[in-house]
Amino acid sequence: MRPVYLDNNATTRVDPAAVAAMLPFFTEQFGNASSMHAFGASVGGALKTARRQLQELLGAEHDHEIIYTSGGTESDNTAILSALETQGGRTEVITSVVEHPAILALCDWLEKHKSVTIHRIPVDAKGRLDVEAYRKALGPKTAIASIMWANNETGTLFPVERLAEMAHEAGALFHTDAVQAVGKLPIDLKSTEIDMLSLSGHKLHGPKGIGALYVRKGVRLRPLIRGGHQERGRRAGTENAPAIIGLGKAAELALAHMSDEQTRVKALRDRLEQGLLQRIGSSFVTGDSDHRLPNTANVAFEFIEGEAILLLLNRAGIAASSGSACTSGSLEPSHVLRAMKVPYTAAHGAIRFSFSRENGDEDVDRVLEVMPGIIANLRSLSPFWKDKGAAKAAPNAAFNPTYA
Amino acid sequence: MWEYSEKVQDYFYNPKNAGVMENASGIGDVGAISCGDALRLMIKVDPVTDVITDAKFQTFGCGSAIASSSALTELIIGKTIAEALTLTNQDIADFLGGLPPEKMHCSVMGYEALRAAVANYRGEAWEDDHEEGALVCKCFGVDEGMIERAVRNNGLTTLEQVTHFTKAGGSCATCIEGIEEVLAKTNAAMVVEGLLDASEAFDPHQALRPVRRPKTGKSPLAIKLEPVTKAKLTNLQRIRLIEEAIEGLRPFLRQDGGDCELVDVEGDRVLVKLSGACIGCQMASVTVNGVQERLIEKLGQPLRVIPV
Numbered sequence: 259m260r261p262v263y264l265d266n267n268a269t270t271r272v273d274p275a276a277v278a279a280m281l282p283f284f285t286e287q288f289g290n291a292s293s294m295h296a297f298g299a300s301v302g303g304a305l306k307t308a309r310r311q312l313q314e315l316l317g318a319e320h321d322h323e324i325i326y327t328s329g330g331t332e333s334d335n336t337a338i339l340s341a342l343e344t345q346g347g348r349t350e351v352i353t354s355v356v357e358h359p360a361i362l363a364l365c366d367w368l369e370k371h372k373s374v375t376i377h378r379i380p381v382d383a384k385g386r387l388d389v390e391a392y393r394k395a396l397g398p399k400t401a402i403a404s405i406m407w408a409n410n411e412t413g414t415l416f417p418v419e420r421l422a423e424m425a426h427e428a429g430a431l432f433h434t435d436a437v438q439a440v441g442k443l444p445i446d447l448k449s450t451e452i453d454m455l456s457l458s459g460h461k462l463h464g465p466k467g468i469g470a471l472y473v474r475k476g477v478r479l480r481p482l483i484r485g486g487h488q489e490r491g492r493r494a495g496t497e498n499a500p501a502i503i504g505l506g507k508a509a510e511l512a513l514a515h516m517s518d519e520q521t522r523v524k525a526l527r528d529r530l531e532q533g534l535l536q537r538i539g540s541s542f543v544t545g546d547s548d549h550r551l552p553n554t555a556n557v558a559f560e561f562i563e564g565e566a567i568l569l570l571l572n573r574a575g576i577a578a579s580s581g582s583a584c585t586s587g588s589l590e591p592s593h594v595l596r597a598m599k600v601p602y603t604a605a606h607g608a609i610r611f612s613f614s615r616e617n618g619d620e621d622v623d624r625v626l627e628v629m630p631g632i633i634a635n636l637r638s639l640s641p642f643w644k645d646k647g648a649a650k651a652a653p654n655a656a657f658n659p660t661y662a
Numbered sequence: 663m664w665e666y667s668e669k670v671q672d673y674f675y676n677p678k679n680a681g682v683m684e685n686a687s688g689i690g691d692v693g694a695i696s697c698g699d700a701l702r703l704m705i706k707v708d709p710v711t712d713v714i715t716d717a718k719f720q721t722f723g724c725g726s727a728i729a730s731s732s733a734l735t736e737l738i739i740g741k742t743i744a745e746a747l748t749l750t751n752q753d754i755a756d757f758l759g760g761l762p763p764e765k766m767h768c769s770v771m772g773y774e775a776l777r778a779a780v781a782n783y784r785g786e787a788w789e790d791d792h793e794e795g796a797l798v799c800k801c802f803g804v805d806e807g808m809i810e811r812a813v814r815n816n817g818l819t820t821l822e823q824v825t826h827f828t829k830a831g832g833s834c835a836t837c838i839e840g841i842e843e844v845l846a847k848t849n850a851a852m853v854v855e856g857l858l859d860a861s862e863a864f865d866p867h868q869a870l871r872p873v874r875r876p877k878t879g880k881s882p883l884a885i886k887l888e889p890v891t892k893a894k895l896t897n898l899q900r901i902r903l904i905e906e907a908i909e910g911l912r913p914f915l916r917q918d919g920g921d922c923e924l925v926d927v928e929g930d931r932v933l934v935k936l937s938g939a940c941i942g943c944q945m946a947s948v949t950v951n952g953v954q955e956r957l958i959e960k961l962g963q964p965l966r967v968i969p970v
Contacts, residue, residue: 638680
């Protein structure tokens with residue numbers, strides 16, 4: 259049976275057309291774009307095309323607003339560190355509590371070792387940003403506000419276009435980690451006030467190890483990596499030509515499939531979500547159902563633990579992911595779900611299904627077929643589960659363990 | 663994806679003794695939902711013989727938590743309470759053909775559930791010896807309070823000592839920065855309290871200086887030099903030095919219920935015998951490497967430590 263891959267927010271399959279576009283640049287056209295000879299020249303032309311393809315997906319005004327990096331994490335690091343250097347006298351960073359570790363771990367480090375003040379804006383139970391707290395945090399000391407476009411775990415969207423305007427009113431730069439949004443949402447950067455945006459190739463059927471940082475024309479950038487003159491001196495190191503070209507093709511394809519993502523893929527996601535809620539009690543959708551990515555469903559199954567669910571799904575040939583503590587090696591469950599005050603008993607059992615254009619109806623059918631059995635099986639093993647509800651229904655037998 | 667042994671997978675996919683036991687003699691509830699692990703162990707005990715005649719479990723947790731719980735029930739059924747209490751979490755892990763280091767706490771939970779269930783059966787209150795607090799070393803479940811106590815009670819001033827005393831940092835080593843932080847903080851407090859001389863206190867900056875590697879002379883680029891004539895150790899001196907170094911390490915191993923004896927020295931091969939808890943311990947190879955490093959340091963020559 260064909261495996262069911264529903265973990266596209268983790269990574270995607272490289273589109274075969276992108277692979278085909280890349281291949282000649284490993285062997286036939288292997289030159290260094292900086293070289294004076296013909297080997298280099300042909301690569302330079304292909305890079306230019308790739309840059310235009312990505313520019314179009316982003317709706318950027320100029321192609322030189324794109325700086326290629328090794329991926330989303332490098333882009334995020336570059337953006338924030340650069341802002342702290344260029345915005346003299348401003349020593350504060352605003353971000354949200356639900357960002358990706360690429361932002362959060364950097365902010366923790368800046369706070370601890372570089373005396374940077376970090377404002378982490380909270381979210382409500384649906385994962386929506388507290389915009390009022392964001393407005394209050396902005397001030398004359400703010401160097402940059404960095405708020406993600408779409409959350410990787412729940413798919414919840416933040417109003418980044420408005421947040422960028424608010425940042426500018428306070429004279430601060432605005433960056434968005436759009437790793438999950440690019441390729442899934444129509445984006446037109448030239449009509450926004452966003453100063454910087456991070457994206458990653460492998461989230462949109464492009465190769466791993468390539469990403470980009472969009473830096474709006476006029477915004478000063480201090481490179482993270484110094485050396486050669488590549489990317490106009492803003493990111494040194496020989497261009498990863500095959501990957502850049504693969505990302506270009508992936509961007510072109512993402513744009514071509516944008517309406518499919520917004521309609522058919524979204525319908526698949528909705529059918530899965532509704533089907534799971536109908537078939538399985540004590541479960542609920544996390545995140546802001548009205549404002550989220552079309553491809554992401556995050557469903558919490560109460561009183562059981564996510565890794566166990568994933569192992570059983572995997573045995574049934576289904577790949578998904580979880581914000582559970584045990585899958586990550588840390589003991590705390592997802593910081594995103596905890597920030598939304600999802601109870602521990604549910605946060606540990608939250609499963610993320612993330613679709614792509616390569617999924618079909620049969621994938622949804624397969625999950626709906628096996629999931630009720632898996633959940634029932636694990637609940638029968640759980641001390642928190644009693645018949646048709648939480649163990650606390652019977653107070654005498656309430657499960658209240660000692661911490662070990 | 664975790665590398666689970668066949669047996670862990672088997673005990674997760676087809677757990678034995680899962681479910682609720684009516685009229686249990688003793689029930690042990692351990693774990694905490696915030697950690698994503700919780701276990702209820704139910705035992706039935708023959709009051710005359712003290713033999714555990716049946717055991718059941720319910721577990722909220724990951725694959726290895728469920729497998730460890732099931733393994734625990736299999737291990738204790740048929741044993742007297744006294745026999746069962748001699749089991750360690752390592753026995754549970756061994757029964758399952760090993761657990762990934764990050765998952766060893768699952769077996770610890772089983773170990774504690776048994777104690778809690780026995781206490782419940784005997785009508786005693788069960789006290790766990792864990793601090794409420796964030797874990798520093800996840801592999802061995804060591805929190806900040808435990809490190810601080812070990813440092814204070816034993817006057818520890820190096821990371822290596824903390825690892826010897828608490829195991830913290832002895833496996834995946836991702837928590838070393840955290841341990842050093844606790845060590846530096848505790849030592850600083852001890853200096854203020856007059857319990858430690860400032861010159862002995864752990865200095866994180868000093869610990870981060872580059873460390874030289876003992877010359878092995880194996881670099882392909884090394885220029886062949888005439889061997890430097892240096893006072894060579896006699897065989898007897900070498901063996902004495904090796905013996906001394908191993909003796910120095912034994913107290914640390916014994917603390918963990920293990921031991922290590924020198925068996926023989928053949929050229930650069932040092933044969934040792936591991937015993938006690940070292941047998942079958944997943945960390946045995948780490949221990950052997952530690953002994954080897956210590957010997958190389960002491961003798962200033964390459965050696966290989968081989969457990970026999």
